[in-house]
Amino acid sequence: MRLKKQKRHRKAVRFYTACFGFRDPFKVLCDGTFVHHLLINKITPADTQLANALGASVKIFTTRCVLAELRSLGNSYVESLNAARNLLIARCDHEKRKSAVSCITDVIGEKNSEHFFVGTQDADLRKKFQEVPGVPLIYGLRNTLFLEQPSAFQHQFVKSAEEDRSHMTKLEYKLLNVKKKNVASEEVKDSSEANEGKEDHTFGFQAMQINMRKNGGDLNDKVQFKRKRAKGPNPLSCLKKKQHGSTNKVASEKETGNGEATVRSRSRKRKRSHKSKNVSESIV
Known part of the structure:
Protein backbone atom coordinates (compact mmCIF):
# COMPACT_ATOMS: atom_id res chain seq x y z
CA MET A 1 0.00 0.00 0.00
CA ARG A 2 2.88 2.37 0.79
CA LEU A 3 4.46 1.73 -2.62
CA LYS A 4 1.21 2.65 -4.40
CA LYS A 5 1.02 5.89 -2.43
CA GLN A 6 4.57 6.81 -3.44
CA LYS A 7 3.77 6.17 -7.10
CA ARG A 8 0.70 8.40 -6.89
CA HIS A 9 2.73 11.15 -5.24
CA ARG A 10 5.49 10.96 -7.86
CA LYS A 11 2.91 11.08 -10.65
CA ALA A 12 1.25 14.19 -9.15
CA VAL A 13 4.61 15.91 -8.65
CA ARG A 14 5.59 15.23 -12.29
CA PHE A 15 2.27 16.72 -13.40
CA TYR A 16 2.91 19.99 -11.56
CA THR A 17 6.57 20.23 -12.54
CA ALA A 18 5.87 19.55 -16.23
CA CYS A 19 2.69 21.62 -16.62
CA PHE A 20 3.17 24.49 -14.15
CA GLY A 21 6.94 24.82 -13.74
CA PHE A 22 7.44 23.72 -10.12
CA ARG A 23 11.11 23.26 -9.27
CA ASP A 24 13.20 21.75 -6.48
CA PRO A 25 13.33 22.81 -3.64
CA PHE A 26 9.54 22.92 -3.31
CA LYS A 27 7.91 25.66 -1.22
CA VAL A 28 5.15 24.56 1.17
CA LEU A 29 2.79 27.21 2.59
CA CYS A 30 1.20 25.99 5.87
CA ASP A 31 -1.72 27.27 7.86
CA GLY A 32 -2.26 26.85 11.62
CA THR A 33 -4.35 23.68 11.30
CA PHE A 34 -1.60 21.89 9.37
CA VAL A 35 1.12 22.90 11.86
CA HIS A 36 -1.07 21.80 14.77
CA HIS A 37 -1.73 18.41 13.10
CA LEU A 38 2.00 17.81 12.61
CA LEU A 39 2.70 18.40 16.30
CA ILE A 60 8.25 25.49 4.76
CA PHE A 61 6.53 28.90 4.89
CA THR A 62 3.72 30.55 6.80
CA THR A 63 2.31 34.10 7.04
CA ARG A 64 2.03 36.75 9.75
CA CYS A 65 -1.76 36.47 9.64
CA VAL A 66 -1.50 32.73 10.44
CA LEU A 67 0.78 33.51 13.41
CA ALA A 68 -1.67 36.13 14.66
CA GLU A 69 -4.54 33.65 14.38
CA LEU A 70 -2.63 31.02 16.38
CA ARG A 71 -1.80 33.62 19.01
CA SER A 72 -5.49 34.49 19.36
CA LEU A 73 -6.49 30.83 19.93
CA GLY A 74 -5.05 30.76 23.46
CA ASN A 75 -2.83 28.44 25.45
CA SER A 76 -3.96 25.27 23.69
CA TYR A 77 -2.07 26.36 20.57
CA VAL A 78 1.08 27.72 22.21
CA GLU A 79 3.25 24.87 20.98
CA SER A 80 1.87 25.26 17.48
CA LEU A 81 2.60 29.00 17.66
CA ASN A 82 6.18 28.39 18.74
CA ALA A 83 6.69 25.84 15.96
CA ALA A 84 5.18 28.19 13.36
CA ARG A 85 7.53 30.99 14.43
CA ASN A 86 10.49 28.84 13.35
CA LEU A 87 9.15 28.70 9.78
CA LEU A 88 9.94 31.09 6.95
CA ILE A 89 7.54 34.02 6.52
CA ALA A 90 5.79 34.51 3.20
CA ARG A 91 4.97 38.13 2.35
CA CYS A 92 1.24 38.87 2.56
CA VAL A 107 -0.94 34.92 -1.30
CA ILE A 108 -1.81 32.18 -3.79
CA GLY A 109 -3.79 34.51 -6.04
CA GLU A 110 -5.36 33.38 -9.31
CA LYS A 111 -2.38 31.56 -10.82
CA ASN A 112 -0.06 30.71 -7.88
CA SER A 113 2.85 32.60 -9.42
CA GLU A 114 5.12 31.72 -6.47
CA HIS A 115 4.55 27.96 -6.99
CA PHE A 116 3.49 27.11 -3.44
CA PHE A 117 2.33 23.72 -2.20
CA VAL A 118 -0.48 24.45 0.27
CA GLY A 119 -0.57 22.39 3.49
CA THR A 120 -3.92 22.58 5.28
CA GLN A 121 -6.43 20.45 7.16
CA ASP A 122 -9.34 22.70 6.16
CA ALA A 123 -11.55 20.71 3.74
CA ASP A 124 -13.34 23.85 2.48
CA LEU A 125 -10.03 25.54 1.69
CA ARG A 126 -8.79 22.46 -0.17
CA LYS A 127 -12.02 22.33 -2.19
CA LYS A 128 -11.64 26.02 -3.03
CA PHE A 129 -8.07 25.59 -4.26
CA GLN A 130 -9.09 22.69 -6.50
CA GLU A 131 -10.67 25.32 -8.76
CA VAL A 132 -7.40 27.28 -9.00
CA PRO A 133 -4.90 26.06 -11.62
CA GLY A 134 -1.50 24.92 -10.37
CA VAL A 135 -2.12 24.61 -6.62
CA PRO A 136 -0.95 21.27 -5.15
CA LEU A 137 -2.59 20.40 -1.83
CA ILE A 138 -1.05 18.50 1.10
CA TYR A 139 -2.99 17.22 4.10
CA GLY A 140 -2.36 14.84 6.99
CA LEU A 141 -4.27 11.73 7.91
CA ARG A 142 -3.24 10.47 11.37
CA ASN A 143 0.55 10.15 11.21
CA THR A 144 0.79 10.12 7.37
CA LEU A 145 1.02 12.92 4.82
CA PHE A 146 -0.85 12.79 1.52
CA LEU A 147 -0.50 14.80 -1.68
CA GLU A 148 -3.90 15.35 -3.23
CA GLN A 149 -4.22 14.30 -6.87
CA PRO A 150 -4.79 17.04 -9.49
CA SER A 151 -8.46 17.86 -9.96
CA ALA A 152 -10.45 17.58 -13.19
CA PHE A 153 -10.43 21.37 -13.49
CA GLN A 154 -6.62 21.46 -13.45
CA HIS A 155 -6.39 18.74 -16.10
CA GLN A 156 -8.85 20.63 -18.29
CA PHE A 157 -6.93 23.87 -17.78
CA VAL A 158 -3.68 22.21 -18.92
CA LYS A 159 -5.39 20.72 -21.98
CA SER A 160 -6.92 24.04 -23.04
CA ALA A 161 -3.59 25.83 -22.49
CA LEU A 176 1.82 37.06 -40.66
CA ASN A 177 -0.57 39.13 -42.80
CA VAL A 178 1.93 41.99 -42.96
CA LYS A 179 4.65 39.56 -44.01
CA LYS A 180 2.43 38.13 -46.77
CA LYS A 181 1.66 41.61 -48.09
CA ASN A 182 5.35 42.52 -48.20
CA VAL A 183 6.22 39.32 -50.06
CA ALA A 184 3.39 39.87 -52.56
CA SER A 185 4.48 43.47 -53.25
CA GLU A 186 8.09 42.34 -53.79
CA GLU A 187 6.96 39.67 -56.26
CA VAL A 188 4.86 42.20 -58.21
CA LYS A 189 7.80 44.61 -58.31
CA ASP A 190 10.17 41.91 -59.58
CA SER A 191 7.73 40.80 -62.29
CA SER A 192 7.21 44.42 -63.46
CA GLU A 193 10.96 44.98 -63.66
CA ALA A 194 11.36 41.77 -65.68
CA ASN A 195 8.63 42.85 -68.12
CA GLU A 196 10.24 46.27 -68.55
CA GLY A 197 13.56 44.61 -69.35
CA LYS A 198 11.92 42.41 -72.00
CA GLU A 199 10.18 45.41 -73.57
CA ASP A 200 13.45 47.35 -73.75
CA HIS A 201 15.15 44.38 -75.39
CA THR A 202 12.44 43.92 -78.02
CA PHE A 203 12.34 47.69 -78.72
CA GLY A 204 16.09 47.80 -79.25
CA PHE A 205 15.97 44.79 -81.57
CA GLN A 206 13.19 46.36 -83.63
CA ALA A 207 15.12 49.62 -83.92
CA MET A 208 18.17 47.70 -85.14
CA GLN A 209 16.06 45.98 -87.80
CA ILE A 210 14.72 49.33 -89.02
CA ASN A 211 18.23 50.79 -89.28
CA MET A 212 19.46 47.79 -91.22
CA ARG A 213 16.59 48.03 -93.67
CA LYS A 214 17.25 51.74 -94.20
CA ASN A 215 20.89 51.04 -94.99
CA GLY A 216 19.86 48.51 -97.65
CA GLY A 217 20.99 45.47 -95.77
CA ASP A 218 19.25 42.61 -94.14
CA LEU A 219 19.86 40.96 -90.84
CA ASN A 220 20.03 37.56 -92.50
CA ASP A 221 22.85 38.70 -94.87
CA LYS A 222 25.23 39.48 -92.05
CA VAL A 223 26.76 37.08 -89.64
CA GLN A 224 25.33 37.75 -86.20
CA PHE A 225 27.94 35.73 -84.39
CA LYS A 226 31.39 34.37 -85.11
CA ARG A 227 31.46 30.69 -85.86
CA LYS A 228 34.20 28.50 -84.56
CA LYS A 242 62.13 15.54 -94.75
CA GLN A 243 63.98 16.70 -97.91
CA HIS A 244 63.33 14.14 -100.65
CA GLY A 245 66.25 15.27 -102.98
CA SER A 246 68.98 14.63 -100.47
CA THR A 247 67.60 11.25 -99.55
CA ASN A 248 67.49 10.19 -103.24
CA LYS A 249 71.05 11.38 -103.71
CA VAL A 250 72.29 9.39 -100.76
CA ALA A 251 70.39 6.35 -101.94
CA SER A 252 71.89 6.70 -105.50
CA GLU A 253 75.33 7.06 -104.05
CA LYS A 254 74.84 3.89 -102.10
CA GLU A 255 73.64 2.10 -105.19
CA THR A 256 76.63 3.25 -107.34
CA GLY A 257 79.02 2.24 -104.61
CA ASN A 258 77.53 -1.19 -104.45
CA GLY A 259 77.65 -1.45 -108.28
CA GLU A 260 81.32 -0.64 -108.47
CA ALA A 261 81.98 -3.16 -105.77
CA THR A 262 80.19 -5.81 -107.77
CA VAL A 263 82.01 -4.82 -110.99
CA ARG A 264 85.31 -4.95 -109.26
CA SER A 265 84.48 -8.25 -107.69
CA ARG A 266 83.51 -9.62 -111.08
CA SER A 267 86.62 -8.26 -112.95
CA ARG A 268 89.00 -9.68 -110.39
CA LYS A 269 90.96 -12.56 -111.88
CA ARG A 270 91.60 -15.77 -110.15
CA LYS A 271 95.15 -16.33 -109.19
CA ARG A 272 96.53 -19.71 -110.04
CA SER A 273 99.55 -21.24 -108.52
CA HIS A 274 102.40 -22.37 -110.87
CA LYS A 275 103.51 -25.13 -108.62
CA SER A 276 101.63 -27.85 -110.43
CA LYS A 277 103.12 -26.74 -113.77
CA ASN A 278 106.68 -27.02 -112.56
CA VAL A 279 105.96 -30.43 -111.14
CA SER A 280 104.60 -31.65 -114.46
CA GLU A 281 107.66 -30.32 -116.37
CA SER A 282 110.00 -32.06 -114.06
CA ILE A 283 108.24 -35.34 -114.51
CA VAL A 284 108.49 -35.04 -118.28
Missing part, protein backbone atom coordinates in the same frame (compact mmCIF):
# COMPACT_ATOMS: atom_id res chain seq x y z
CA ILE A 40 -0.20 16.33 17.65
CA ASN A 41 0.60 13.31 15.47
CA LYS A 42 4.36 13.75 15.99
CA ILE A 43 5.15 14.05 12.27
CA THR A 44 8.56 15.50 12.97
CA PRO A 45 10.88 16.79 11.73
CA ALA A 46 8.35 18.36 9.35
CA ASP A 47 10.81 19.20 6.56
CA THR A 48 12.07 15.61 6.42
CA GLN A 49 8.56 14.15 6.35
CA LEU A 50 7.45 16.53 3.60
CA ALA A 51 10.61 15.83 1.60
CA ASN A 52 9.90 12.10 1.78
CA ALA A 53 6.32 12.67 0.62
CA LEU A 54 7.28 14.89 -2.33
CA GLY A 55 10.53 13.18 -3.25
CA ALA A 56 12.61 16.39 -3.08
CA SER A 57 13.89 18.96 -0.63
CA VAL A 58 11.38 21.49 0.71
CA LYS A 59 11.15 24.92 2.34
CA ASP A 93 1.20 42.72 2.70
CA HIS A 94 -1.83 42.90 5.03
CA GLU A 95 -1.79 45.92 7.33
CA LYS A 96 -4.68 44.56 9.38
CA ARG A 97 -4.85 40.95 10.43
CA LYS A 98 -6.98 38.69 8.27
CA SER A 99 -8.10 35.13 8.75
CA ALA A 100 -5.71 32.41 7.69
CA VAL A 101 -8.04 31.32 4.86
CA SER A 102 -8.31 34.77 3.28
CA CYS A 103 -4.60 35.48 3.81
CA ILE A 104 -3.45 32.27 2.12
CA THR A 105 -6.00 32.85 -0.66
CA ASP A 106 -4.50 36.29 -1.32
CA GLU A 162 -1.84 23.37 -24.79
CA GLU A 163 -4.47 23.92 -27.47
CA ASP A 164 -4.08 27.68 -27.17
CA ARG A 165 -0.31 27.40 -27.56
CA SER A 166 -0.77 25.39 -30.75
CA HIS A 167 -2.78 28.25 -32.38
CA MET A 168 -1.61 31.71 -33.37
CA THR A 169 -2.42 34.73 -31.28
CA LYS A 170 -3.95 37.89 -32.74
CA LEU A 171 -0.58 39.63 -32.78
CA GLU A 172 1.08 36.70 -34.57
CA TYR A 173 -1.79 36.62 -37.10
CA LYS A 174 -1.37 40.35 -37.84
CA LEU A 175 2.40 39.96 -38.27
CA ARG A 229 36.36 27.01 -87.30
CA ALA A 230 38.83 24.16 -87.22
CA LYS A 231 42.33 25.39 -86.65
CA GLY A 232 45.56 23.89 -87.92
CA PRO A 233 47.99 21.96 -85.75
CA ASN A 234 50.50 23.68 -83.57
CA PRO A 235 53.68 24.10 -85.63
CA LEU A 236 55.90 23.72 -82.58
CA SER A 237 54.49 20.26 -81.90
CA CYS A 238 54.99 18.98 -85.48
CA LEU A 239 58.08 17.25 -86.90
CA LYS A 240 60.10 18.94 -89.60
CA LYS A 241 59.51 17.85 -93.18
Whole structure:
Protein backbone atom coordinates (compact mmCIF):
# COMPACT_ATOMS: atom_id res chain seq x y z
CA MET A 1 0.00 0.00 0.00
CA ARG A 2 2.88 2.37 0.79
CA LEU A 3 4.46 1.73 -2.62
CA LYS A 4 1.21 2.65 -4.40
CA LYS A 5 1.02 5.89 -2.43
CA GLN A 6 4.57 6.81 -3.44
CA LYS A 7 3.77 6.17 -7.10
CA ARG A 8 0.70 8.40 -6.89
CA HIS A 9 2.73 11.15 -5.24
CA ARG A 10 5.49 10.96 -7.86
CA LYS A 11 2.91 11.08 -10.65
CA ALA A 12 1.25 14.19 -9.15
CA VAL A 13 4.61 15.91 -8.65
CA ARG A 14 5.59 15.23 -12.29
CA PHE A 15 2.27 16.72 -13.40
CA TYR A 16 2.91 19.99 -11.56
CA THR A 17 6.57 20.23 -12.54
CA ALA A 18 5.87 19.55 -16.23
CA CYS A 19 2.69 21.62 -16.62
CA PHE A 20 3.17 24.49 -14.15
CA GLY A 21 6.94 24.82 -13.74
CA PHE A 22 7.44 23.72 -10.12
CA ARG A 23 11.11 23.26 -9.27
CA ASP A 24 13.20 21.75 -6.48
CA PRO A 25 13.33 22.81 -3.64
CA PHE A 26 9.54 22.92 -3.31
CA LYS A 27 7.91 25.66 -1.22
CA VAL A 28 5.15 24.56 1.17
CA LEU A 29 2.79 27.21 2.59
CA CYS A 30 1.20 25.99 5.87
CA ASP A 31 -1.72 27.27 7.86
CA GLY A 32 -2.26 26.85 11.62
CA THR A 33 -4.35 23.68 11.30
CA PHE A 34 -1.60 21.89 9.37
CA VAL A 35 1.12 22.90 11.86
CA HIS A 36 -1.07 21.80 14.77
CA HIS A 37 -1.73 18.41 13.10
CA LEU A 38 2.00 17.81 12.61
CA LEU A 39 2.70 18.40 16.30
CA ILE A 40 -0.20 16.33 17.65
CA ASN A 41 0.60 13.31 15.47
CA LYS A 42 4.36 13.75 15.99
CA ILE A 43 5.15 14.05 12.27
CA THR A 44 8.56 15.50 12.97
CA PRO A 45 10.88 16.79 11.73
CA ALA A 46 8.35 18.36 9.35
CA ASP A 47 10.81 19.20 6.56
CA THR A 48 12.07 15.61 6.42
CA GLN A 49 8.56 14.15 6.35
CA LEU A 50 7.45 16.53 3.60
CA ALA A 51 10.61 15.83 1.60
CA ASN A 52 9.90 12.10 1.78
CA ALA A 53 6.32 12.67 0.62
CA LEU A 54 7.28 14.89 -2.33
CA GLY A 55 10.53 13.18 -3.25
CA ALA A 56 12.61 16.39 -3.08
CA SER A 57 13.89 18.96 -0.63
CA VAL A 58 11.38 21.49 0.71
CA LYS A 59 11.15 24.92 2.34
CA ILE A 60 8.25 25.49 4.76
CA PHE A 61 6.53 28.90 4.89
CA THR A 62 3.72 30.55 6.80
CA THR A 63 2.31 34.10 7.04
CA ARG A 64 2.03 36.75 9.75
CA CYS A 65 -1.76 36.47 9.64
CA VAL A 66 -1.50 32.73 10.44
CA LEU A 67 0.78 33.51 13.41
CA ALA A 68 -1.67 36.13 14.66
CA GLU A 69 -4.54 33.65 14.38
CA LEU A 70 -2.63 31.02 16.38
CA ARG A 71 -1.80 33.62 19.01
CA SER A 72 -5.49 34.49 19.36
CA LEU A 73 -6.49 30.83 19.93
CA GLY A 74 -5.05 30.76 23.46
CA ASN A 75 -2.83 28.44 25.45
CA SER A 76 -3.96 25.27 23.69
CA TYR A 77 -2.07 26.36 20.57
CA VAL A 78 1.08 27.72 22.21
CA GLU A 79 3.25 24.87 20.98
CA SER A 80 1.87 25.26 17.48
CA LEU A 81 2.60 29.00 17.66
CA ASN A 82 6.18 28.39 18.74
CA ALA A 83 6.69 25.84 15.96
CA ALA A 84 5.18 28.19 13.36
CA ARG A 85 7.53 30.99 14.43
CA ASN A 86 10.49 28.84 13.35
CA LEU A 87 9.15 28.70 9.78
CA LEU A 88 9.94 31.09 6.95
CA ILE A 89 7.54 34.02 6.52
CA ALA A 90 5.79 34.51 3.20
CA ARG A 91 4.97 38.13 2.35
CA CYS A 92 1.24 38.87 2.56
CA ASP A 93 1.20 42.72 2.70
CA HIS A 94 -1.83 42.90 5.03
CA GLU A 95 -1.79 45.92 7.33
CA LYS A 96 -4.68 44.56 9.38
CA ARG A 97 -4.85 40.95 10.43
CA LYS A 98 -6.98 38.69 8.27
CA SER A 99 -8.10 35.13 8.75
CA ALA A 100 -5.71 32.41 7.69
CA VAL A 101 -8.04 31.32 4.86
CA SER A 102 -8.31 34.77 3.28
CA CYS A 103 -4.60 35.48 3.81
CA ILE A 104 -3.45 32.27 2.12
CA THR A 105 -6.00 32.85 -0.66
CA ASP A 106 -4.50 36.29 -1.32
CA VAL A 107 -0.94 34.92 -1.30
CA ILE A 108 -1.81 32.18 -3.79
CA GLY A 109 -3.79 34.51 -6.04
CA GLU A 110 -5.36 33.38 -9.31
CA LYS A 111 -2.38 31.56 -10.82
CA ASN A 112 -0.06 30.71 -7.88
CA SER A 113 2.85 32.60 -9.42
CA GLU A 114 5.12 31.72 -6.47
CA HIS A 115 4.55 27.96 -6.99
CA PHE A 116 3.49 27.11 -3.44
CA PHE A 117 2.33 23.72 -2.20
CA VAL A 118 -0.48 24.45 0.27
CA GLY A 119 -0.57 22.39 3.49
CA THR A 120 -3.92 22.58 5.28
CA GLN A 121 -6.43 20.45 7.16
CA ASP A 122 -9.34 22.70 6.16
CA ALA A 123 -11.55 20.71 3.74
CA ASP A 124 -13.34 23.85 2.48
CA LEU A 125 -10.03 25.54 1.69
CA ARG A 126 -8.79 22.46 -0.17
CA LYS A 127 -12.02 22.33 -2.19
CA LYS A 128 -11.64 26.02 -3.03
CA PHE A 129 -8.07 25.59 -4.26
CA GLN A 130 -9.09 22.69 -6.50
CA GLU A 131 -10.67 25.32 -8.76
CA VAL A 132 -7.40 27.28 -9.00
CA PRO A 133 -4.90 26.06 -11.62
CA GLY A 134 -1.50 24.92 -10.37
CA VAL A 135 -2.12 24.61 -6.62
CA PRO A 136 -0.95 21.27 -5.15
CA LEU A 137 -2.59 20.40 -1.83
CA ILE A 138 -1.05 18.50 1.10
CA TYR A 139 -2.99 17.22 4.10
CA GLY A 140 -2.36 14.84 6.99
CA LEU A 141 -4.27 11.73 7.91
CA ARG A 142 -3.24 10.47 11.37
CA ASN A 143 0.55 10.15 11.21
CA THR A 144 0.79 10.12 7.37
CA LEU A 145 1.02 12.92 4.82
CA PHE A 146 -0.85 12.79 1.52
CA LEU A 147 -0.50 14.80 -1.68
CA GLU A 148 -3.90 15.35 -3.23
CA GLN A 149 -4.22 14.30 -6.87
CA PRO A 150 -4.79 17.04 -9.49
CA SER A 151 -8.46 17.86 -9.96
CA ALA A 152 -10.45 17.58 -13.19
CA PHE A 153 -10.43 21.37 -13.49
CA GLN A 154 -6.62 21.46 -13.45
CA HIS A 155 -6.39 18.74 -16.10
CA GLN A 156 -8.85 20.63 -18.29
CA PHE A 157 -6.93 23.87 -17.78
CA VAL A 158 -3.68 22.21 -18.92
CA LYS A 159 -5.39 20.72 -21.98
CA SER A 160 -6.92 24.04 -23.04
CA ALA A 161 -3.59 25.83 -22.49
CA GLU A 162 -1.84 23.37 -24.79
CA GLU A 163 -4.47 23.92 -27.47
CA ASP A 164 -4.08 27.68 -27.17
CA ARG A 165 -0.31 27.40 -27.56
CA SER A 166 -0.77 25.39 -30.75
CA HIS A 167 -2.78 28.25 -32.38
CA MET A 168 -1.61 31.71 -33.37
CA THR A 169 -2.42 34.73 -31.28
CA LYS A 170 -3.95 37.89 -32.74
CA LEU A 171 -0.58 39.63 -32.78
CA GLU A 172 1.08 36.70 -34.57
CA TYR A 173 -1.79 36.62 -37.10
CA LYS A 174 -1.37 40.35 -37.84
CA LEU A 175 2.40 39.96 -38.27
CA LEU A 176 1.82 37.06 -40.66
CA ASN A 177 -0.57 39.13 -42.80
CA VAL A 178 1.93 41.99 -42.96
CA LYS A 179 4.65 39.56 -44.01
CA LYS A 180 2.43 38.13 -46.77
CA LYS A 181 1.66 41.61 -48.09
CA ASN A 182 5.35 42.52 -48.20
CA VAL A 183 6.22 39.32 -50.06
CA ALA A 184 3.39 39.87 -52.56
CA SER A 185 4.48 43.47 -53.25
CA GLU A 186 8.09 42.34 -53.79
CA GLU A 187 6.96 39.67 -56.26
CA VAL A 188 4.86 42.20 -58.21
CA LYS A 189 7.80 44.61 -58.31
CA ASP A 190 10.17 41.91 -59.58
CA SER A 191 7.73 40.80 -62.29
CA SER A 192 7.21 44.42 -63.46
CA GLU A 193 10.96 44.98 -63.66
CA ALA A 194 11.36 41.77 -65.68
CA ASN A 195 8.63 42.85 -68.12
CA GLU A 196 10.24 46.27 -68.55
CA GLY A 197 13.56 44.61 -69.35
CA LYS A 198 11.92 42.41 -72.00
CA GLU A 199 10.18 45.41 -73.57
CA ASP A 200 13.45 47.35 -73.75
CA HIS A 201 15.15 44.38 -75.39
CA THR A 202 12.44 43.92 -78.02
CA PHE A 203 12.34 47.69 -78.72
CA GLY A 204 16.09 47.80 -79.25
CA PHE A 205 15.97 44.79 -81.57
CA GLN A 206 13.19 46.36 -83.63
CA ALA A 207 15.12 49.62 -83.92
CA MET A 208 18.17 47.70 -85.14
CA GLN A 209 16.06 45.98 -87.80
CA ILE A 210 14.72 49.33 -89.02
CA ASN A 211 18.23 50.79 -89.28
CA MET A 212 19.46 47.79 -91.22
CA ARG A 213 16.59 48.03 -93.67
CA LYS A 214 17.25 51.74 -94.20
CA ASN A 215 20.89 51.04 -94.99
CA GLY A 216 19.86 48.51 -97.65
CA GLY A 217 20.99 45.47 -95.77
CA ASP A 218 19.25 42.61 -94.14
CA LEU A 219 19.86 40.96 -90.84
CA ASN A 220 20.03 37.56 -92.50
CA ASP A 221 22.85 38.70 -94.87
CA LYS A 222 25.23 39.48 -92.05
CA VAL A 223 26.76 37.08 -89.64
CA GLN A 224 25.33 37.75 -86.20
CA PHE A 225 27.94 35.73 -84.39
CA LYS A 226 31.39 34.37 -85.11
CA ARG A 227 31.46 30.69 -85.86
CA LYS A 228 34.20 28.50 -84.56
CA ARG A 229 36.36 27.01 -87.30
CA ALA A 230 38.83 24.16 -87.22
CA LYS A 231 42.33 25.39 -86.65
CA GLY A 232 45.56 23.89 -87.92
CA PRO A 233 47.99 21.96 -85.75
CA ASN A 234 50.50 23.68 -83.57
CA PRO A 235 53.68 24.10 -85.63
CA LEU A 236 55.90 23.72 -82.58
CA SER A 237 54.49 20.26 -81.90
CA CYS A 238 54.99 18.98 -85.48
CA LEU A 239 58.08 17.25 -86.90
CA LYS A 240 60.10 18.94 -89.60
CA LYS A 241 59.51 17.85 -93.18
CA LYS A 242 62.13 15.54 -94.75
CA GLN A 243 63.98 16.70 -97.91
CA HIS A 244 63.33 14.14 -100.65
CA GLY A 245 66.25 15.27 -102.98
CA SER A 246 68.98 14.63 -100.47
CA THR A 247 67.60 11.25 -99.55
CA ASN A 248 67.49 10.19 -103.24
CA LYS A 249 71.05 11.38 -103.71
CA VAL A 250 72.29 9.39 -100.76
CA ALA A 251 70.39 6.35 -101.94
CA SER A 252 71.89 6.70 -105.50
CA GLU A 253 75.33 7.06 -104.05
CA LYS A 254 74.84 3.89 -102.10
CA GLU A 255 73.64 2.10 -105.19
CA THR A 256 76.63 3.25 -107.34
CA GLY A 257 79.02 2.24 -104.61
CA ASN A 258 77.53 -1.19 -104.45
CA GLY A 259 77.65 -1.45 -108.28
CA GLU A 260 81.32 -0.64 -108.47
CA ALA A 261 81.98 -3.16 -105.77
CA THR A 262 80.19 -5.81 -107.77
CA VAL A 263 82.01 -4.82 -110.99
CA ARG A 264 85.31 -4.95 -109.26
CA SER A 265 84.48 -8.25 -107.69
CA ARG A 266 83.51 -9.62 -111.08
CA SER A 267 86.62 -8.26 -112.95
CA ARG A 268 89.00 -9.68 -110.39
CA LYS A 269 90.96 -12.56 -111.88
CA ARG A 270 91.60 -15.77 -110.15
CA LYS A 271 95.15 -16.33 -109.19
CA ARG A 272 96.53 -19.71 -110.04
CA SER A 273 99.55 -21.24 -108.52
CA HIS A 274 102.40 -22.37 -110.87
CA LYS A 275 103.51 -25.13 -108.62
CA SER A 276 101.63 -27.85 -110.43
CA LYS A 277 103.12 -26.74 -113.77
CA ASN A 278 106.68 -27.02 -112.56
CA VAL A 279 105.96 -30.43 -111.14
CA SER A 280 104.60 -31.65 -114.46
CA GLU A 281 107.66 -30.32 -116.37
CA SER A 282 110.00 -32.06 -114.06
CA ILE A 283 108.24 -35.34 -114.51
CA VAL A 284 108.49 -35.04 -118.28
